[in-house]
Amino acid sequence: MIRLWPRREPPGPLDYGRRAWLRLTLLATFVFLYAPIVTLVAFSFNDSRRNIVWRGFTWKYYERALENDGLITAFANSLTIALVSTLVSTVLGAMVAVLLWRFRFRLKTVYEGAMSLPIVIPEICMGVAMLAFFARVQWPSGLAWPLNLGAITIAHVSFSFPFVAVVVRARLASFNRDLEEAARDLGASEWQVFRDILIPHMRPGLVAGALLAFTLSLDDFVITFFTSGPDTVTFPVKVYSMVRFSVTPEVNAASTVLIVITIALTTVALMLQSRGEAKGG
């Protein structure tokens, strides 16, 4: 007998994924997680200030966000800070990664613990510490752009480079040290080994770490909130001050731009990482 439809087997005892109540829970959770963000993005294109009823598609709020000088300045500040902090934290993070991967030394556990502190301590504590520090050393304020962003950039490097170190160190774990030995036997200097053997192997980790640092910097609100001044507003800080006043389509538009940038960057980072894993080994 030929069946037109394969008979659906009842779920087996371990087929939890096919149980109706689990599927419903999954669906409900993802709706809970995504509905707010999706509506936020959708209503940034809505031709109505009331933000509730759909009145047709428009780019109006993006244009208005573009005309908002404060928003654009904040965005330029954020990008500048993110670029500089990414460069510095990638270099510093890679150094830590190589150091911890290659050497054993006394009190290494303590050193590793100190390095992971910026990752684990509450953001608010780091924020107030930075505020107190820059006030105490009387960090010059009112410098010309982009030098006035120095304090924020320094704070961003401090919380980013330990993350870069973690990512790069994970990549180094797959390095075959025989390559290094071979290069050394063939007369390569310490620097040549580093430049020609180690760095090429680290590259996917470096790129992934750099993109992580970039998103961390672009996204940070709490720590920046404590280090920014009236002239040094970043994009999240600006959005925060807008959000405090009201829910407007302009804020939706600005938020959508930030969401798109972060998701694009992280996707690239993940793709690079998985490609690196597939290639190296």
Add this chain to the structure above:
Amino acid sequence: MDDLSANRRVGWVLGLPPTAWLLVFFLVPLGLIWVLSFGEKRGIVDIAITWTFDNYQRALDPLYLQIFAKSFWFAGITTAVCLLVAFPIALAITFATPRWKPILLLLTILPFWTNLLIRTYALIAVLRTRGYVNFTLEWLWEKADALLVLVGLGHLQLLGERFEPVELLYNNFAVVFGLVYVHLPFMVLPLYAALDRLDRSYIEASLDLGASQFRTFASVVVPLALPGIVSGVIITFIPALGSFLTPDLLGGTDSQMIANVIERQFKSANDWPFGAALSFLLMYITFFALALRAMASRGRSAMEAA
């Protein structure tokens, strides 16, 4: 691995810049806060370090103890709700088909990449009195009212004269809702990692021997996944306890958490020594929780070795 003493030059070159950075731009600021927490406010900007414990004593004041208790309570409920919701999710991901697994994992992680501030803002738009939830409720109310009129009960006004929007924002509910919304992925991932490692033949054996699904879950799956549960609970609890943005934007005047009090001491109240003491208390709690987690994972490796 090489010994550092055998290659000091490379060690210096690699180690000096990041170590100096960590020291100057992280440990020194943290130390400064620690010192400040033993200081006394003398003027608008003057702080004298007198090594007094007054700031810590003030934190024990019922007013602040209550805020600590509230923060623990919020973080605790958040963690419990996350655990309840995340367990079925993690279970579903673990037993999903190979095609669906990466998609479900990606869907779980994706909200992580969206800015925390924007996710919180999105919740405001959903929960406010003129938000989507109330809008839906109003629509339902109108339909139900029309139905009552249709069946001839309209004059009784059973549902009230007008639709009253539900106050969902600027209260404790909104804070916990927001905290769950933000921290759910923190719980799903460690649970998934633990469940994925779990040897399925134990579950099969339990089911074959006649235990019900529930019994199997309670006496096989949960004990085996316990390290993952502990890890997830702590990973969710720590950031939830130190949350600043969620209570700040979604909470009302009586739903402030520790981080909001700290912020106020450093900004509007301008009492840095007290804010510093509160920061360090929050940090000590964090370290304590992390130590618990380290102990739990050490216990697990000891168990596996035995």
